[in-house]
Amino acid sequence: MTPAAYLDQHASDLVALLQTLVRRPTVNPPGQNYGEITEHLAQELRDLGLTVRRLAIPHAVQRRVQPTQLDYPRYNVVGCWDAGAAKTVHLNAHYDVVPVSGQWKHGDAFSGAVDKGWVYGRGTADMKGAIASILFALRALRSTGVTPRCNVEVSFTADEETDSVLGAEWLVRHGKLRADYAIVGEGGERDHVCCGHNGVLWFNVTIHGKAAHGSTPQDGINALEKMAELVLGLRHYKKVLSRRKFRAPDGRVLSPTINLGGVFASGEGGKINTVPALATFSIDRRVLATENHAEAERELRAAVKAAAAAIPQCRITLEKVSENFSCYTDPESPFFRAVQESVTRVRRRRAGLTVATGFNDMHFFAQHLKIPTLGYGPSGVNFHAVDERARVTDLVQSAKIYVDLLTTFAG
Numbered sequence: 001m002t003p004a005a006y007l008d009q010h011a012s013d014l015v016a017l018l019q020t021l022v023r024r025p026t027v028n029p030p031g032q033n034y035g036e037i038t039e040h041l042a043q044e045l046r047d048l049g050l051t052v053r054r055l056a057i058p059h060a061v062q063r064r065v066q067p068t069q070l071d072y073p074r075y076n077v078v079g080c081w082d083a084g085a086a087k088t089v090h091l092n093a094h095y096d097v098v099p100v101s102g103q104w105k106h107g108d109a110f111s112g113a114v115d116k117g118w119v120y121g122r123g124t125a126d127m128k129g130a131i132a133s134i135l136f137a138l139r140a141l142r143s144t145g146v147t148p149r150c151n152v153e154v155s156f157t158a159d160e161e162t163d164s165v166l167g168a169e170w171l172v173r174h175g176k177l178r179a180d181y182a183i184v185g186e187g188g189e190r191d192h193v194c195c196g197h198n199g200v201l202w203f204n205v206t207i208h209g210k211a212a213h214g215s216t217p218q219d220g221i222n223a224l225e226k227m228a229e230l231v232l233g234l235r236h237y238k239k240v241l242s243r244r245k246f247r248a249p250d251g252r253v254l255s256p257t258i259n260l261g262g263v264f265a266s267g268e269g270g271k272i273n274t275v276p277a278l279a280t281f282s283i284d285r286r287v288l289a290t291e292n293h294a295e296a297e298r299e300l301r302a303a304v305k306a307a308a309a310a311i312p313q314c315r316i317t318l319e320k321v322s323e324n325f326s327c328y329t330d331p332e333s334p335f336f337r338a339v340q341e342s343v344t345r346v347r348r349r350r351a352g353l354t355v356a357t358g359f360n361d362m363h364f365f366a367q368h369l370k371i372p373t374l375g376y377g378p379s380g381v382n383f384h385a386v387d388e389r390a391r392v393t394d395l396v397q398s399a400k401i402y403v404d405l406l407t408t409f410a411g
């Protein structure tokens with residue numbers, strides 16, 4: 001039997017495995033059941049004959065990074081199938097899921113209910129479905145006695161839904177990985193292989209005015225009015241960004257963007273009869289896959305400072321809240337061509353390359369390990385929403401694509 005035929009025959013086992021994973025809620029924050037699920041995943045990999053390391057994040061490290069979540073220890077799992085090959089392909093998926101809300105079709109958000117060819121539940125699409133596809137690809141190879149043409153390294157990581165600091169980031173820094181190429185099981189799906197994604201810079205801008213009684217506004221400096229001027233002053237920078245174009249491999253033309261003020265705040269003592277002494281707004285700067293992150297940050301800081309300097313008595317502070325790096329690998333990489341060919345063969349439709357506007361864990365592998373990294377995995381619907389689900393045929397197809405790649409690509 002071929003591995004592909006094995007996958008067709010064992011689709012119900014793949015679904016059962018996904019259900020087992022979904023029924024262990026690994027909601028993050030705070031990071032529930034990480035211990036249990038990583039034990040389970042490590043055992044799955046051991047049963048497949050892989051050499052497995054279940055890496056616990058040292059308590060002291062977690063205390064520094066997540067002082068409020070010490071009751072929820074962090075783990076990452078790494079498995080290796082040494083096929084005696086020269087090169088190693090790494091397959092990664094995160095096992096944490098976002099919190100749930102709302103009324104689900106099958107009652108429980110962690111039901112794993114199967115309905116008309118779809119598996120329902122938090123994590124089915126994002127991204128326990130990919131975990132199931134990866135494990136089943138390996139199971140199909142083992143069960144049919146087929147050896148991959150490259151070594152296979154697998155990781156299941158924590159915390160992607162928050163910041164990945166103790167997940168993929170920790171793993172690429174401390175996990176002693178041997179990967180030469182990496183596939184993160186999300187970002188690309190169906191006919192699209194993802195060769196890069198945007199990055200992000202999040203800032204808070206605080207304007208420092210001077211409080212005064214509302215009946216004598218001339219005695220104060222109104223931080224809200226300064227903020228309004230500053231926001232308008234940033235229109236020029238918006239225009240500058242919109243003129244910068246990047247043509248993605250799929251033909252879309254993308255520009256960097258800023259979104260101002262998803263968050264607004266005033267300081268303590270914000271009252272209708274008081275001149276506001278503080279005003280804060282946020283800036284969400286999306287960094288193109290091909291932009292230099294540090295350069296983008298310098299430019300943003302300079303633009304905000306210049307806009308503030310043009311306004312009398314506008315004193316500001318800029319605080320970086322969070323950031324995520326972009327990544328982009330040359331689409332001409334032979335690894336990308338091989339994956340595109342595998343997708344095309346299995347789906348019988350020409351696959352193309354794409355760049356994701358959101359971000360995922362790809363950049364840790366691309367930036368830190370400096371290896372060709374792409375995103376591809378099963379598709380799904382209602383990510384982070386009610387009735388999140390994955391289609392069984394897509395899960396099987398992704399497993400077949402991984403199998404096809406691992407049996408044709410030698411590096």
Ligand SMILES: [Zn+2]
Pocket residue numbers: 094126127160186360
């Ligand atoms: Zn995800």
